[in-house]
Every structure is written in C-alpha cells, then in structure tokens.
Amino acid sequence: MSIPTAAVPSLAGRLSEVLVLDGGLSNALEDRGNDLSGELWTARLLAEDPDEIVAVHAAYFAAGAQVATAASYQASVPGLVAAGLDRAAAERLVTRSVELARRARDEACVADGPSGSSGDLLVAASVGPYGAVLADGSEYTGRYGLSDAALRDFHAPRLELLAAAGPDLLAVETIPDQQEAEVLVPLLDELGLPAWLSFAVADGRTRAGQPLADAFAVAVGSPAVVAVGVNCSDAGEVPAALRTAYDVTGKPGVAYPNRGESWDSDARSWVGPGSWDIGGIGGVDGWLDAGARLVGGCCRVGPSDIAPLASYVRRRFH
Numbered sequence: 001m002s003i004p005t006a007a008v009p010s011l012a013g014r015l016s017e018v019l020v021l022d023g024g025l026s027n028a029l030e031d032r033g034n035d036l037s038g039e040l041w042t043a044r045l046l047a048e049d050p051d052e053i054v055a056v057h058a059a060y061f062a063a064g065a066q067v068a069t070a071a072s073y074q075a076s077v078p079g080l081v082a083a084g085l086d087r088a089a090a091e092r093l094v095t096r097s098v099e100l101a102r103r104a105r106d107e108a109c110v111a112d113g114p115s116g117s118s119g120d121l122l123v124a125a126s127v128g129p130y131g132a133v134l135a136d137g138s139e140y141t142g143r144y145g146l147s148d149a150a151l152r153d154f155h156a157p158r159l160e161l162l163a164a165a166g167p168d169l170l171a172v173e174t175i176p177d178q179q180e181a182e183v184l185v186p187l188l189d190e191l192g193l194p195a196w197l198s199f200a201v202a203d204g205r206t207r208a209g210q211p212l213a214d215a216f217a218v219a220v221g222s223p224a225v226v227a228v229g230v231n232c233s234d235a236g237e238v239p240a241a242l243r244t245a246y247d248v249t250g251k252p253g254v255a256y257p258n259r260g261e262s263w264d265s266d267a268r269s270w271v272g273p274g275s276w277d278i279g280g281i282g283g284v285d286g287w288l289d290a291g292a293r294l295v296g297g298c299c300r301v302g303p304s305d306i307a308p309l310a311s312y313v314r315r316r317f318h
Contacts, residue, residue: 011122011169011194012226015252018288018317019122020310021067021296022060024258028302029056039135040083043075046093047085050100057104063303064310065296066121068105069171072097073128074135076158091161098125098165125167127184127195129175130154139232140200142177142208151183163193170195172225174232174298176207181218188224196227196254196294201237212241216248229254232298235283242290252293259300284312 026042034052038044045052057068075097080090101123108121130151131138138144144151162170170188172195175181181197188195197219200207206215219225228245230238235257242253287295295313297305 015227015293017293018313019066019294020064020306020313021124021254021256021294022057022065022069023256023297023301023303023306024299025053025056025069025071025073027300028059029053031302032056040079041074041135042071043080043093043097046071046075046096046100050096053097053100054104054107057101058108059303060306061104061108061121063307064314065306067294067296068101068121068123069173070097070101070123070125070162070167072158072162073126073173074132076133076154077161078154079133094158094161095165098123098162098167101125102166122168123166124169124171124196125162125165127155127159127162127170127172129177129180131176132174139174139176140207142180142206144177144180148179148183151180152187155184156187159187159191163191167193169193169226171198172196173198174200176200178206178208178210178215178218181215185218185222185225189222192224194226195224196229197225198229198231198254198256199241201230201233201241204237204240212244213248216245219249219251225251227252227254227294229292229294231256232258234258238292239286239290242287242292246291253287253291254294255287255292256294256296256298256301258298284309288316 026036029042029045029052030036032052034045036042053071060068072094075094077087077090077094080093081087105121105123129139130144170193172184199215201212205211216228219228228249228251230241238255238257242255245253284295295309
C-alpha cells in the first residue's frame with residue numbers, strides 16, 4: 001500500500017517551528033473515572049465508550065496541544081481478536097482510533113470560530129511496539145525473541161489500517177529495540193506517510209541496551225521519518241538523546257517524556273517519585289536547544305501539564 005507523499009514535505013515544513021504534542025491518554029482517561037485494568041487498556045474504550053476518548057483529545061487541544069495522538073498504541077487486530085472480536089470488528093476498532101482523533105480535531109477547529117482551520121491541528125496515529133500488545137511491560141525491555149519476518153507480519157497490516165484511516169502522520173513510539181526500528185522504517189517508507197520515530201531509553205541507551213547512535217542511524221536516509229527522538233522516558237534523558245539523534249540523522253527532534261516514575265508490570269501501575277517541572281533538569285529549554293521541534297508529554301502527564309508547556313512554547317517562539 002502506498003500513501004501519496006505530498007504530505008511529507010508539508011509536515012517537514014511545519015517543523016521549522018515547534019509543535020506541541022498532547023500528553024498521556026491512559027492517565028487522562030483514568031482521571032475521568034475510566035477503568036483501564038484489562039489487557040486491552042485504552043483500546044477497550046474504542047468499543048465501549050468512544051466519546052470518552054474524544055473528550056480527552058478535546059481536553060488536550062483546549063490545553064494548547066497541536067497534535068492529538070490516536071488511541072491505537074495497544075490496538076492491534078491480533079490483540080482484539082484474542083479478546084473475542086472477529087477480524088472485521090477488530091479492524092474497525094483500529095481505524096476508529098484515528099477517526100475519533102479526527103473528530104476531536106474538527107470539533108476543536110469549529111469551536112475556534114470562523115478562523116479555525118483543521119490544517120492548524122494534526123492527528124497522529126500511534127504505532128506502539130509489539131511489546132505493548134503483550135500487556136506485560138515488554139515495551140520497556142524489547143528483545144522479544146521474534147524474527148524480523150514475524151515483526152513485519154505484525155506491524156505491516158496495522159500500519160496499512162492506520163494509514164488508510166486518514167491521519168496526518170504516524171507516531172511510531174516507545175520503540176525499545178533497534179531491531180524493531182530496522183523492521184519498521186522500511187515499512188514506513190513503503191507507505192510514504194510522514195512519521196516520527198521515538199525510542200524508549202534508559203541510561204543513554206535503548207531499553208534493549210543498544211547505543212543510541214546505532215538506533216537513530218536506522219532513520220538516516222528515510223524519506224518518511226521526518227523527526228526522531230525519545231518518549232516515555234525520564235525527562236533527564238532527553239537532551240543528550242536528542243543531541244545524539246541530531247548528530248546522527250540531522251532530523252528535527254521529538255521529545256515527550258513521562259513523569260519520571262517506573263512501570264511495575266506485575267502491579268500494572270506506575271511507582272516511585274515523579275514530577276513534571278518544565279523548568280527543571282531536562283526541562284523544555286534543554287529539549288529545544290537540543291533540536292526538539294515536537295514536544296509534549298507521555299504517561300502520567302495530563303492536560304494541566306501540557307497547558308504550561310504550550311504557553312511556554314508560545315512565549316519563546318511567537
């Protein structure tokens with residue numbers, strides 16, 4: 001499947017400015033009283049309460065985010081089929097994730113008045129790693145023991161479904177392992193839809209332990225990957241990782257760390273201290289100075305955190 005490539009340079013042009021991303025979807029849904037304890041996580045609400053997902057996207061737009069990340073991180077046809085859906089219903093839910101984000105974007109633009117334009121706000125379809133579907137924390141370790149062919153067989157159909165739903169770009173995020181990136185990047189180039197590639201990192205390496213320079217090198221020469229960086233990692237990791245990413249690829253950076261807590265896969269909860277201080281160590285100035293042009297938050301970062309980030313970016317660049 002091939003998507004027209006005209007969108008790629010248009011997005012790349014917008015990265016001459018800074019775009020504000022949203023924050024975590026799951027925590028914002030939980031803050032609204034939704035139970036996400038099942039293995040499908042946020043994907044469950046695609047079927048059971050899609051209006052809740054739209055409401056969270058809307059809250060992030062109201063906070064100043066310019067990009068809504070669709071609820072597709074853990075949504076896959078195999079995972080949904082395993083939960084009891086038939087294949088056709090599972091495919092509809094994967095595409096619905098993008099449709100809901102587009103609905104929230106269009107409603108936000110209408111609410112903005114006659115001057116509002118859907119072209120000012122973007123929808124990114126989330127492409128989570130294979131490990132996210134396992135619901136056992138594997139996205140924070142990588143090294144699944146799968147062949148390249150098996151990873152391609154998992155990712156290719158989902159990428160095609162998501163691309164066909166009409167997002168503006170793909171958010172290939174929380175990738176823990178260079179091997180998985182090596183599979184994904186050629187698939188992205190075949191689609192031709194613009195994408196960012198974002199690794200989960202720890203101690204200056206991928207979560208699977210590879211040097212970041214080697215991991216980011218996978219994106220060199222890719223016409224589809226227009227930005228590279230890190231997400232769902234401690235904010236203190238961001239500046240050094242982005243400098244490495246730029247040195248290796250020359251591409252704009254993407255940075256949306258989490259609140260700094262650690263994921264306990266047994267308890268299925270975040271543990272440890274965390275804070276969201278955009279002026280502190282690893283704060284937004286450090287991200288921007290290191291080349292970030294897409295900035296936001298990940299797990300445990302909500303609309304009330306994105307609002308001051310968006311305000312800061314506006315003051316610095318406008």
